[in-house]
Amino acid sequence: MTVDPSNAPSASANVAAPQAYVATSSAELGRFSRPSKYAGFIAGLPKAELHVHHVGSASPRIVSELASRYPGAPVPTDPSKLAEYFTFSDFAHFIEVYLSVVDLIRDAEDVRTLTYEVARDMAALNIRYAELTVSPYSSIRRGIPGEQFMEAIEDARVSAERDLDLVLRWCFDIPGEAGIPAADVTLDAATRLAPAGLVSFGLGGPEIGVPRPQFKAHFDAARAAGLHSAPHAGETTGPQTVWDALQVLGAERIGHGTTSAQDPALLSYLAEHQIPLEVCPTSNIATRAVARLEDHPLSAFVAAGVPVSINSDDPPMFSTDLNHEYGVAAELLGLDESGLADLARNGVRHSFAPDDVKSRIVAEIDSYLNTHGR
Ligand SMILES: O=c1[nH]cnc2c1ncn2[C@@H]1O[C@H](CO)[C@@H](O)[C@H]1O
Numbered sequence: 001m002t003v004d005p006s007n008a009p010s011a012s013a014n015v016a017a018p019q020a021y022v023a024t025s026s027a028e029l030g031r032f033s034r035p036s037k038y039a040g041f042i043a044g045l046p047k048a049e050l051h052v053h054h055v056g057s058a059s060p061r062i063v064s065e066l067a068s069r070y071p072g073a074p075v076p077t078d079p080s081k082l083a084e085y086f087t088f089s090d091f092a093h094f095i096e097v098y099l100s101v102v103d104l105i106r107d108a109e110d111v112r113t114l115t116y117e118v119a120r121d122m123a124a125l126n127i128r129y130a131e132l133t134v135s136p137y138s139s140i141r142r143g144i145p146g147e148q149f150m151e152a153i154e155d156a157r158v159s160a161e162r163d164l165d166l167v168l169r170w171c172f173d174i175p176g177e178a179g180i181p182a183a184d185v186t187l188d189a190a191t192r193l194a195p196a197g198l199v200s201f202g203l204g205g206p207e208i209g210v211p212r213p214q215f216k217a218h219f220d221a222a223r224a225a226g227l228h229s230a231p232h233a234g235e236t237t238g239p240q241t242v243w244d245a246l247q248v249l250g251a252e253r254i255g256h257g258t259t260s261a262q263d264p265a266l267l268s269y270l271a272e273h274q275i276p277l278e279v280c281p282t283s284n285i286a287t288r289a290v291a292r293l294e295d296h297p298l299s300a301f302v303a304a305g306v307p308v309s310i311n312s313d314d315p316p317m318f319s320t321d322l323n324h325e326y327g328v329a330a331e332l333l334g335l336d337e338s339g340l341a342d343l344a345r346n347g348v349r350h351s352f353a354p355d356d357v358k359s360r361i362v363a364e365i366d367s368y369l370n371t372h373g374r
Contacts (some may be wrong), residue, residue: 031083031319032285033293036327041337041372046364048129048347049122049311049322051255051278053204055102056314057118057132063316066104074100086286086317091236094287095177095206098314102138108148111139115156123164125323128361129353131230133171133202133255136189137182146188150195157197167357170195171230173202174218176210183218191225199352202255203231203245212244219249228252228352230278236289239263246275253277253350258284260306261297271305276350281328282320283313298332309347341369 036042058066060079067075076085088094105111115132122130139149157168172190174183190201201222203215212233219229232255233245242260245251246269257277260266270277279298284290290297301308310329312322320328330340348361 032282033324033328033331035324036330038330038335038337038340039323039327042323042326042330042340044126044372045326045340045344045368046126046128046361047322047326047344048309048351048353048361049127050131050253050309050347050351051280051311051313052130052132052322053098053314054115054118054132054134055105055138056098056317057121058101058114058316059117059121060316062114062117063101063104066101066110070104073104075104082316083319086319088287091287091289092206094317098317099138101317102135103142105139106142106144108144108152111144111149112152112156115153116159119156119160119164119166119168122322123160123166125321127166127322128364129167129169129348129351129357131169131171131199131351133173133204135173135175135186135204136193137175137178137185140185140189141178141182146185146193150189150193154195154197167353168197169199169352170197171200171202172198173204173232174215176203176205176207176215176232178205179210180214183215187218187221190222190227194225198227200228200230203233203249204255205232207233207235207237207241212241213248216248223250230255230352232256234259235284236287239266242266251275256280256284256289258289258297261300264304267301267304267306270301270307274307276307276309276346277301278311279308279329280311280313280325281332282318282325286318286320293328293332296332298329302333307346307350309350310343311347337373338369341365341373 060082064077064079067073068077076082136149140146160166160168172186174186223229229250230253231245231249231251234242235256238259239262242257253276255278281296310325312320312325315321344365345362348358
């Protein structure tokens with residue numbers, strides 16, 4: 001895989017390129033919902049993304065390019081066949097497909113290129129800050145040395161900040177299905193290899209058959225090392241998983257948290273303690289965690305006073321991108337431009353970004369609303 005520097009937008013080009021939906025194939029974008037009437041406003045709005053997976057952000061072009069190097073792989077080499085490959089019968093099927101793409105990343109150069117290209121797609125959407133969920137275990141167990149992996153992602157992070165006006169940070173997550181050995185490797189990567197951009201410790205993958213409490217010692221150690229706790233919970237199992245994440249893993253933010261809506265006491269707790277949920281509406285439909293967008297509990301969260309941010313999760317795999325998700329949120333919550341700007345400010349405020357980065361981006365949002373709001 002090679003980077004074509006001539007495709008890299010300059011920082012000033014980002015501001016003026018609101019129509020670019022480069023993170024996914026535009027024909028497929030919005031397979032699960034209509035384009036928003038606010039699409040133009042959203043495209044130029046400076047935003048933060050707090051829940052987005054590293055490999056799950058690989059564009060169809062990168063995925064098919066990688067697949068063509070490994071003819072035996074199940075992943076299609078033709079980008080136009082990817083939409084069908086990325087149609088999931090259920091969450092378990094989604095994870096199986098996700099791991100087949102992870103399998104195509106074989107060396108540190110792949111990691112560096114992938115990370116930089118993901119950053120470039122984000123910058124074209126006017127994302128100014130992103131916490132990318134990275135699973136070092138998946139690469140280390142496929143033979144990429146941990147030190148090389150860290151060097152690759154850090155190199156991409158520093159280049160993105162220099163070239164793309166995008167501040168990147170990492171959440172290292174345990175792929176839950178791989179159990180304690182994966183947790184050990186992830187904790188070692190987070191605490192011994194400790195790259196400068198790392199801000200949080202997470203837990204992803206399936207929830208069924210993967211109880212959160214088994215990872216208590218790993219989260220305790222990560223938190224003692226100064227990392228924030230941001231596990232997935234309540235995406236595919238009920239509210240008890242969210243309680244476990246809060247009470248056992250010390251969660252400061254919850255990935256998805258969708259089924260919290262089933263438990264009024266949990267909603268009150270989240271509101272009282274101002275624990276944000278990282279909501280990814282289209283993802284929940286694509287993995288069939290929620291049956292229909294109309295059934296999505298986003299508006300119930302907001303009504304209960306639970307803080308939320310809007311995120312894209314694995315955008316090309318779900319035929320979406322962050323701008324499209326903001327349009328979906330506007331529809332679900334009945335927002336206008338000023339409400340969309342509030343949503344963008346929430347994304348920044350709930351992030352683990354340095355304070356100066358937060359105030360800079362919030363000021364950019366304020367000024368964008370002043371000049372582009374109705
Ligand atoms: O929506 C999601 N929920 C949970 N895990 C996910 C999701 N998207 C990507 N991953 C990724 O699945 C891998 C296998 O556990 C992990 O690397 C996790 O980051």
